Amino acid sequence: MPVPRPRTATGTDVTTVTTAPQLTTNVVGLRCRECGTEEELGAHHACGFCFGPLEVVYDETLVAARASRGAIAAGPANLWRYAPLLPALRDGPVPDDLGTGFTRLVAAPRLAARLGLGELWLKDDTRNPSGSFKDRVVSVALQAAHALGIGTLACASTGNLANAVAAHAARAGMPAYVFVPDDLEQAKIVTSAVYGANLVAVRGTYDDVNRLCAEVADARGWGFVNVNLRPYYAEGSKTLGFEIAEQLGWRLPDHVVVPVASGAQLTKVHKAFEELVRYGLVDDHPVRISGAQPAGCNPVAAAYAAGVDDVLPVKPETIAKSLAIGNPADGYYALRAVRQTGGAVADVTDDEIRAGMRLLAETEGIFAETAGGVTIATLRKLAREGVVRADERVVALVTGNGLKTVESLIGHVGPTVAIPPSLEAFERALPATAGGAA
């Protein structure tokens, strides 16, 4: 249902006038997803009435006026090319100095052949600035913080989110505080602390850390990207959907496979496709959305399999740490989007995750973190079950770099042979017939 685009007095499509000053923001407030109560813009995420999650409310007329294929194509080669569709709270150029997003959408013919699929594309977020899709949501949260007058960026995280907050804050010259459990491995500390972020090691459970963060957010007025800035932050995941459509030549795919942690990424990709249709940027086309979870943290897959709406919390135990959210805040909404679109949610074991990582690297030369292994292994499973079909244009999301989870493969891939340094020993170990002579 495209919204008619407003036109200037001369009949020019105003959306193509990218140099015109834009004096109003495209965001008008926040609204509770549960009860619809509206709230003013600010650093808060829970409805004051029912405690439901707050979401950004856009001025749809303004968005329709600004969001055109031409304006987007004329934008920067990062996720801020979609500024008209994001909570850009201040008008004017919104740089992302780290170059986040607008990552490759790459055809994967060799992987498709191995899976018995037809047209398969990979969204390759392994090469975002800090190596994961979290750069997207943090980039959007950081701009919101600026606009709201918040000078310090913070989060609770043990991994990708901490890296992204630390990197983006460094480039922006903002202080950053990252709250971590005090037993976090040294390697995970290094990859955030190197950016000069303050690491606060907290002796307590994950719940303890989160409660402390909420208290600090109130006491200090800091911007915790995934707490009080969450309404803005979460919108960043829409850019995955926008990029997929643009990179397919402004077409929607038939089926998308998305990893599920909190469930926000899946629901936001779904929302992105809806918005593209609403604003006339793509033709309407049904997109099936499927979810991928590790078997060791599968609350949404379990609810899907049981045919129920209730997503019951689980205790995570999986090598896919970046998907290990046992009580996913958006699990219900992710499940609903999957069912609405005719997708499925499946889960895969740690061994299948490792096999998925290897399959992706062997066929397409992309080394993904464990979450990428979850997506590829789930894609394989759904292809075998006939849920993902060979006649579909399929996109799989590869959301993080394998260099972040090398430890998950140690002991599982190793040298082919070990030999003394002689040609004779080599020929004996790897005869020419087996060795692929030129």
Added chain:
Amino acid sequence: MPVPRPRTATGTDVTTVTTAPQLTTNVVGLRCRECGTEEELGAHHACGFCFGPLEVVYDETLVAARASRGAIAAGPANLWRYAPLLPALRDGPVPDDLGTGFTRLVAAPRLAARLGLGELWLKDDTRNPSGSFKDRVVSVALQAAHALGIGTLACASTGNLANAVAAHAARAGMPAYVFVPDDLEQAKIVTSAVYGANLVAVRGTYDDVNRLCAEVADARGWGFVNVNLRPYYAEGSKTLGFEIAEQLGWRLPDHVVVPVASGAQLTKVHKAFEELVRYGLVDDHPVRISGAQPAGCNPVAAAYAAGVDDVLPVKPETIAKSLAIGNPADGYYALRAVRQTGGAVADVTDDEIRAGMRLLAETEGIFAETAGGVTIATLRKLAREGVVRADERVVALVTGNGLKTVESLIGHVGPTVAIPPSLEAFERALPATAGGAA
């Protein structure tokens, strides 16, 4: 000295006709850098007469006809946009399916301020496909292998080169063999083996491994990227220079700081600038080229400091493993380019390298491997000494991703504070005055 561009009968500049079939390659043979003896194209790297290094010889008329700003701008967003200036042995499109090169050249104002410099740019190769500049040279070597009918890609390496060979071969569907010492750490094995590359663990010294590789190259006819494909491979480093000039708006910088391992990268960046001038792609402009080495492997810096031409081998002992070449094949040529252009070579200690990594991450949000720390620390040293000046347009090469050398920082960056999970404890540990309240 621009070469006149050939024109068609109609006077059209043929270089702008990018869709015309190109039936001849731009490479005519190989030539010894020492004695000038010419050899036919093939998989060999040493002069049959004097054992000097062979280099690619281009058909300069053809290069001049093909290499224009327009043709380059119309090319792909990877290093093959410079195909007219590379050993593209087969005509027709030369894809790089992994998306290698054409990485960001990013302004670094905060780092510049810290170093007392003016205009500073960083060439950010941390986001190449396998996380280092080695993807550039391997991409070029792989295309040469294809053209020469070589079906198997190989190398001896313990790090970045192995990763790049394994990744590119996987995407191309070629078998790959990586020869490593048998005591290589598990993490370094994983990052190549995951791509399905055959890892041959060799019990012996680095020299033993290299000798075996030369024998295997002869016996099997495989393409060892940095041995028998070296003349093609090395040309890939020119793309760093091409990109810098194009991304500066087709201008040469005043000063470039390049890390030195074999010395090939520095000499090829120098060559790239010369070629751009020769083919009229940029105006002639003197570029000072300086080299950066770790103090624990500083043969070129030592020769520079001593004012001699002889680069004496050293035994490497440094955290910058990717620069640990004790007997650099192109050390002499690198030294010559530095002296010719009025640059310098300096070296930095392991502590300075770590400080360089942190300084880069803290100011610009880029996490580089140890080699990047060497470049930034050397830049700092040269700026303090007045060798790199505030009135210069400076470019520093950041050639690899910090996720590859996390271990170098373990124990050197850590949590700021450790506290129990209470706001009171937090306030005590980090009072608001110190904590950067919003």
